[in-house]
Amino acid sequence: MNDKQRRRGPEETMILLKDVYKSFRQNHVLRGLHLKVKCGESMVVIGGSGTGKSVLIKCVIGLLNHDRGEIYVNGQEVSNLSEEGWNELRKKFGMLFQRDALFDSLSVWENVGFGLRRHTKLSDEEIKAVAIEKLKLVGLQNVENRMPAELSGGMRKRVALARAIAMEPAILLYDEPTTGLDPIMANVINELIVSMKEKLEVTSIAITHDMVSAYRIADRIAMLYNGEIIEVGTPDEIKSSPNEVVKQFIQGEVEGPITRGAEFVQQRNNLGGGNR
DSSP states (O other), rough: OOOOHSSOTTTTTEEEEEEEEEEETTTTEEEEEEEETTTTTTTEEHHHOTTSHHHHHHHHHHOOOOOOEEEETTEEETTTTOHHHHHHHGGGEEEEOOOOOOOSOOHHHHTTTTHHHHHOOOHHHHHHHHHHHHHHHOOSSSSSSSSSSGOOHHHHHHHHHHHTTOOOEEEEEEEEHHHHOHHHHHHHHHHHHHHHHHOOOOEEEEEEHHHHEEEEEEEEEEETTEEEEEEEEOOHHHHHHHHHHHHHHHHTSSSSSHHHHHHHHHHHHHTTEEEE
């Protein structure tokens, strides 16, 4: 974490999205979205499948270009960054992808040290030492020389988390971190996310539809619906929200405004569940 990051207080804004829009042809995914994430905060964005959660974090890290609006990262507006500017800014980020995205042809330590090899002048011996250190942080030892195919799903996810923290980022992004894991391993990942926040003092955004995970790892939770953030609050505030959309989602109810919405009906019909 750099000196500038250390000087930012907990009430200062690390990530700010103002009136952000993103469409894919006629599919309007983000529709004037506003979201503020404070320095050192763990923000969880919830919402149904296909609502734009992944699009949101991909816009934050520059994997997608938003159509209009403003996105600030550590005080820097990113809309017109050059490729060189993005490459420099991305060093502040670590990302845990939904599917661990490990390179099957590389060993565990080579996967963890991939960013270090690209962006630093460290020797292989030094990179391997860093990788072993980060693997220990996520509860893995003596696996550095193994190949990803030799690991369980939970272990692969932890290797991916070790890779995300290898360059000591100021910001961590989590894309559905517990998807595909059994409840026990999902809880292991949740506890690791909490531990990373405490040990590394990072700002994080996680997207999920897993409410057990959301309640455990979040300082605040934001509900994404119809391309906008419709409510933000602490886990307790979200649990007691009077908003009918929030209530339906967190309680998993079949009937309610979400399932009556036009977008949901269209998604259901596309899957063959609607009237023909």
